[in-house]
Amino acid sequence: KKRVRMSGLPFFKQSMIDVFSVMNPVSGWFGHSDSITVHYTQTDPTTSTKYKFERQHLVSNGTAVSGFPTKTEEILRAYHHPSSRTAVIVSTVEKDEKKYAIEIWHQSKGLLSVIKVTDQHKQIYSDPWFSSFQWSPDGKYLVYVAEANPPKVAEFFASQDPKSSVTPGSKFDYKETWGEQYEGLSNPSLFVADVEKKKIIQVEGIPEHITAGQVRWAPSTSEYGLVFVGWDTRPRRLGIIYCYNRPSSLYYVPFKFTEEGEEKSKEDKTVQLTKDCIARSPRFTPKGDKIVFLRCHKDMLTHAGSSQLCLLDFRTRDVTTLVDTVAAPKANQFPGIYTCALPDSCFLDENTVVFSSAFYSSLGVFSVRLDNANTEPTLIEKDASVLDVTCGKILLREAAFDKLPFVRLLIPEQDLKIDIGVPEEKSHAKVEIVDVNPNKETFFQYIYLSPEKKTDGAKTPLIVFPHGGPHSGFVNDFSYDMLYFVKIGYAVIMINYRGSTNFGDNFLDSLPGHVGDIDVNDCIVALDHVLTKDDSIDVNKVVYYGGSHSGFIGAHLLARDYRIKSAVLRNPVTDIGAMLNATDIPDWCHVESGTEKETDEIASLSQMYEKSPIQHVKKVKSPVLLLIGTFDRRVPNINAYAYFHALKACGVKTRLLVYPEDNHALVKPAHSIDLLLNSSIWFSESLESSQ
Numbered sequence: 001k002k003r004v005r006m007s008g009l010p011f012f013k014q015s016m017i018d019v020f021s022v023m024n025p026v027s028g029w030f031g032h033s034d035s036i037t038v039h040y041t042q043t044d045p046t047t048s049t050k051y052k053f054e055r056q057h058l059v060s061n062g063t064a065v066s067g068f069p070t071k072t073e074e075i076l077r078a079y080h081h082p083s084s085r086t087a088v089i090v091s092t093v094e095k096d097e098k099k100y101a102i103e104i105w106h107q108s109k110g111l112l113s114v115i116k117v118t119d120q121h122k123q124i125y126s127d128p129w130f131s132s133f134q135w136s137p138d139g140k141y142l143v144y145v146a147e148a149n150p151p152k153v154a155e156f157f158a159s160q161d162p163k164s165s166v167t168p169g170s171k172f173d174y175k176e177t178w179g180e181q182y183e184g185l186s187n188p189s190l191f192v193a194d195v196e197k198k199k200i201i202q203v204e205g206i207p208e209h210i211t212a213g214q215v216r217w218a219p220s221t222s223e224y225g226l227v228f229v230g231w232d233t234r235p236r237r238l239g240i241i242y243c244y245n246r247p248s249s250l251y252y253v254p255f256k257f258t259e260e261g262e263e264k265s266k267e268d269k270t271v272q273l274t275k276d277c278i279a280r281s282p283r284f285t286p287k288g289d290k291i292v293f294l295r296c297h298k299d300m301l302t303h304a305g306s307s308q309l310c311l312l313d314f315r316t317r318d319v320t321t322l323v324d325t326v327a328a329p330k331a332n333q334f335p336g337i338y339t340c341a342l343p344d345s346c347f348l349d350e351n352t353v354v355f356s357s358a359f360y361s362s363l364g365v366f367s368v369r370l371d372n373a374n375t376e377p378t379l380i381e382k383d384a385s386v387l388d389v390t391c392g393k394i395l396l397r398e399a400a401f402d403k404l405p406f407v408r409l410l411i412p413e414q415d416l417k418i419d420i421g422v423p424e425e426k427s428h429a430k431v432e433i434v435d436v437n438p439n440k441e442t443f444f445q446y447i448y449l450s451p452e453k454k455t456d457g458a459k460t461p462l463i464v465f466p467h468g469g470p471h472s473g474f475v476n477d478f479s480y481d482m483l484y485f486v487k488i489g490y491a492v493i494m495i496n497y498r499g500s501t502n503f504g505d506n507f508l509d510s511l512p513g514h515v516g517d518i519d520v521n522d523c524i525v526a527l528d529h530v531l532t533k534d535d536s537i538d539v540n541k542v543v544y545y546g547g548s549h550s551g552f553i554g555a556h557l558l559a560r561d562y563r564i565k566s567a568v569l570r571n572p573v574t575d576i577g578a579m580l581n582a583t584d585i586p587d588w589c590h591v592e593s594g595t596e597k598e599t600d601e602i603a604s605l606s607q608m609y610e611k612s613p614i615q616h617v618k619k620v621k622s623p624v625l626l627l628i629g630t631f632d633r634r635v636p637n638i639n640a641y642a643y644f645h646a647l648k649a650c651g652v653k654t655r656l657l658v659y660p661e662d663n664h665a666l667v668k669p670a671h672s673i674d675l676l677l678n679s680s681i682w683f684s685e686s687l688e689s690s691q
Contacts (some may be wrong), residue, residue, distance in 0.1 A: 006089045008488075012680045015487040016045045016673065019480055023409050023422065026553040028387035028395045029077070032084060032107055034059045036395060036420060038407050043480070047671035055337065057420050059409060060563040064420045075100075076124045076133040076144070078372070083139045089124055099680050100124050102142065102193055115193055120200040122147035123158055123185065128340055129240060130188040130213030131230075132142070133430040137219055141192050141257070144228060145213050148189040148202065149200050150175070158404075178211075179239025181663050188213050190228060205253050205269025216343075219288030224255040227273070227291065229280050239559070239584030239634060242472075245300040250274045250282050250293060250312070257519040269583065273317060281341040285370070286350045289314055292322070292370075294342065294608075304471040304501050305508055306336030309353070312368060322353075322373050328506045334376045335359055336503045338473070348412070350431075354394055361445045362434045363475040365396060367412075371403040381410060383476060398424070399478035401449055428452045429486040431476060434533070435583040438525050443589075444503075446526045447474055447494040448480065450534070459538030461687060462530070464480045464557070466523050468548035470515065470592065471508055473500040484676060485545075490683075491537060493530050497522035497553075513594025514613040515549075520556045527563065539563065540691070543683045547571050547627075547666065548635060555643065556612030566686030568679040570627045571621025571635045573688060574643040577608035582636040583633050617646040622690075623653040625682040627675050629662035655682070 016280045036057040043050045056067040064657040074088040092099050102115040124132040125145040131312035133144045153170040160168065161229055177186045190212050191201035203226065206212055210230040218225035230251045231286040237612075240246050250273040278296040285292065291314055294307040309323040326336040338358040347355050353368045357377075365384050366377035377640040381396060383403065388395040392413055406425050407420040432448045450460065464673055467474050469568060471505070474494040482492055496503070497519045499511025509520050531539055544554045544567040551572020558567055573579065580589045590596040593611050595604040609615060624647055627642045641655065659671040666672060 005650055007019050008684050009677070009681065012488055013045070014574070016484055016676065019484045019487050020045050022404055022478075022480070024405050024462075024478065024480075025387070025397050025421075027040075028407060029079060030390045030393065030395060030396070031079065032081065036064070036407075036409070038421060040069070042670055043673075045673045048673055050129075050669045055421055057407075059156050059418060059420075062416070062418060064409070064418055066421045070094045075124060077235065078132065078133045078135055078142065079253060080135040080139045085135075085139065087133070087135065087142055089126075089133060089144065090271065091124075098123065100146075103196060113195070113198060115195070115198045115200070117146075117191075117200050119192065120146075121189070121191060121202070121613055123151055123469075124419075125185075125188055125213070127181070129239075130211075132215040134215070134217055136224065136618070139262055141194060141217075141224070143190060143215050143217060145188050145215060146191050147185050149189045151185075160604075176233075176237040177633075178237055179241070180632070181241045182282055183631055183633070183664075184662075187211065188312065190215050190226065190253075192255065192257065199257075201257055203253060203255055203269060206230070206251075207268045208268065210270070216284060217658070218252060219284060222535060225252055227252050227282050227284075229282065230270070231304060238587065238593050242469075243303040243521060243585065244280070244296055244305065244307070245278060247298075248280060248334055250279045250291070273312060273314075279669075283342050283344075283353075283683045284348050285673060286347050290370075291622070292342065292346070292353055294337070294339070297325075300510065301596065302471045303588060304338075304469065306338055306501070306505060309355070311373075320373050322370065323370050323377055325439075326372060329504045330643070333527075335502060335507075337377075338502045343389055343636060346386070347388050348389055348392060348394065348644065353672075354379075354380070354386055354389050354637070358475045360471055360502055361447050361473070361496055363477055365394065369404050375530065376656050378670050380412060384408070384590065399616050401429050401478065401482065402427050402452075403445070403478075405478045418626045426452075427478075427649075429483055434478060435528070436522075436526055441523075442498070444498050444500070444507075444522055444526075445496045446530070448491070448492040448530060448534075449482060449494070450536075451489060453487055460491045461489065461543065461683075462528055462537045462543035463490045463492045463494070463544055463683075464499055464523065464542060464544045464552045464554075465492055466519070466553050467500065468546065468550040470497075470499045470511055470519055470549040471500075471501055473502040475502070479665055480673075481676060490543075491524060491534070492668075495523050497526075512591050515592045516613070519553050520560065523553055523557060524561055527561070541554075541565065541630055541687050543567065543687065544569075545679065548667075549573055551635075552613060555620075558622055558624065559613065559616035560619070562621060564622055565690045566623050566683050568625045568675075568682060569631060569640075569643075570666060570675070571638060572626070572643065573612075573635050574639045575609070575614040577605040577612065578614075578642065579636050579639055580608070582638065609637045614643060614646065617643065618650055620650065620652050623682070623686045625679065626656045626664060627659070628656070629659045629664060629666050629671070631661050632664045634664040634682045652685075 053071045057064045078087040099118045104112040109627045114336045118657040128474040152166045160571045206615045212228045215228040232247045253269040282293045291312040295310045306325040363434045365381045383400040384396045384398045394410040404425045409418040547556045547570030553568040593608045598604045
């Protein structure tokens with residue numbers, strides 16, 4: 001049926017254009033002679049295009065002079081400061097096939113050479129999980145991570161060399177992948193480019209059951225060697241994105257560039273550097289004799305949690321804990337490290353590590369000294385994250401919901417801050433981090449966003465928005481989506497319920513086995529709290545927005561709290577048991593439902609159903625818009641389809657939008673734009689019809 005209520009659409013579209021015009025700095029590097037390069041992204045809603053561009057900045061006498069934005073298509077970049085060279089990986093599409101090349105540039109001579117690499121492997125990884133791109137210390141080689149070429153396959157009646165080792169009938173063998181966002185990718189491997197000879201070789205000596213990534217050159221004068229993170233693929237690959245508990249260790253492997261015709265060795269040459277833990281993000285100290293890295297407990301069940309910062313003696317293999325996890329932080333105490341990775345360059349000097357970490361509902365930059373183990377990190381800058389670190393200088397990205405993102409140079413020793421490019425500018429939102437203490441045993445927070453300017457006397461509609469995961473957390477950082485909703489007149493309550501990261505281990509561990517209870521109740525308490533706190537909110541115009549586990553919470557709330565007049569659920573979990581054998585994270589289903597130790601399969605499925613919102617669907621009354629991506633490997637589409645049909649059978653107004661070839665996060669520009677506009681219209685129409 002054709003929908004007729006589109007009166008607010010022009011306002012929604014213009015508001016989106018205004019908000020999405022903000023440049024967002026995503027990476028940055030220190031170059032030569034006080035130069036700084038910053039990469040930005042910016043989306044044009046009118047063309048559904050996400051642009052990537054860079055700006056060069058020169059710092060002199062305490063100020064920064066900035067160049068014009070230049071569009072860039074590069075995937076990865078690596079500097080080699082001693083030789084004034086930089087290498088970039090670029091890709092092009094030829095006949096529907098992606099081609100890769102490594103370009104070598106010189107500061108004053110321009111382009112030096114181009115190394116074509118496509119025939120040697122498949123896709124080059126540029127993700128935050130496996131990716132690396134680094135010069136060898138002497139500038140002869142570049143190491144990176146790419147999908148290895150798959151084994152050759154054959155049909156039964158295909159002509160074949162009698163001496164071939166290819167097994168007939170192997171063409172349709174199933175190939176495991178690393179799940180969500182890694183469609184068709186199963187074997188990240190290490191490759192080295194010889195810059196002078198323009199040749200590529202796959203690193204030998206790594207066992208087949210080890211997937212390699214996050215590689216670094218080992219500083220050595222006697223031989224070339226690589227330190228990398230290796231993930232054990234036995235007994236099977238599980239989804240890895242956002243899952244910090246996948247078994248992994250640090251390994252060392254020697255490297256020799258074999259010439260054509262030389263026999264390649266299949267012998268295991270790796271040396272395991274860490275044991276009895278989950279290790280990631282190795283970074284050599286400036287002296288090259290030690291490695292700092294992040295470590296999680298080997299028996300970690302939840303996908304996310306706090307990490308230890310550790311120091312490994314490269315010669316003796318001894319490990320020292322620099323920053324430990326925190327079980328129950330006291331008021332304003334550092335709650336532990338919550339970050340995906342250490343900065344690529346993380347040393348302020350020979351003895352000081354700098355890193356970003358979430359803490360409670362904030363994001364900050366911290367420092368730790370190597371000679372001062374087991375001390376609380378020092379907060380350097382709040383509402384900021386690290387882009388690059390070198391020689392006493394830190395390049396920061398600063399942002400908050402009430403502060404548009406910008407880049408700042410920080411020199412701690414001189415107590416000097418220099419804005420780079422765009423100066424600090426306020427947004428159109430007000431932000432407040434609110435503590436909720438309903439009783440002595442319960443504490444959590446929410447971030448409350450509201451319009452800076454309100455119409456006199458007008459009540460403000462409210463969006464209830466808990467995070468997904470459930471083990472993740474909201475921090476006070478710039479968000480296009482949330483600032484868009486504030487721009488069109490909504491207040492937003494972003495809830496860090498019990499089970500969130502960033503609040504200590506006990507806070508996080510309180511939720512598994514109690515999903516659908518603790519998380520849902522905390523959201524009801526948070527809604528009660530904000531309605532009492534701010535009488536400008538229209539209690540008759542409360543709506544819900546959330547995805548994944550937040551969609552799970554939303555589906556529960558729709559059946560329990562009729563103050564919610566409308567909901568938008570993105571790729572929601574509605575039936576835990578139904579996703580068990582189709583998701584890339586079956587372990588999540590058991591851990592969060594509390595059935596990880598249950599040996600009776602029927603009892604497990606029964607408990608999963610009892611905790612799922614699908615069993616309460618007959619109690620839902622408010623309209624529900626569902627959004628799914630067909631390439632979602634985390635929450636199978638069947639969860640949304642089943643919920644959609646159940647709602648229709650119950651006579652509830654519902655609509656399902658299906659975004660082709662998009663994943664769990666629904667990040668393709670055309671799709672993210674469409675879903676925001678459709679969500680706005682859905683809320684507007686639902687609220688108007690409920691009056």
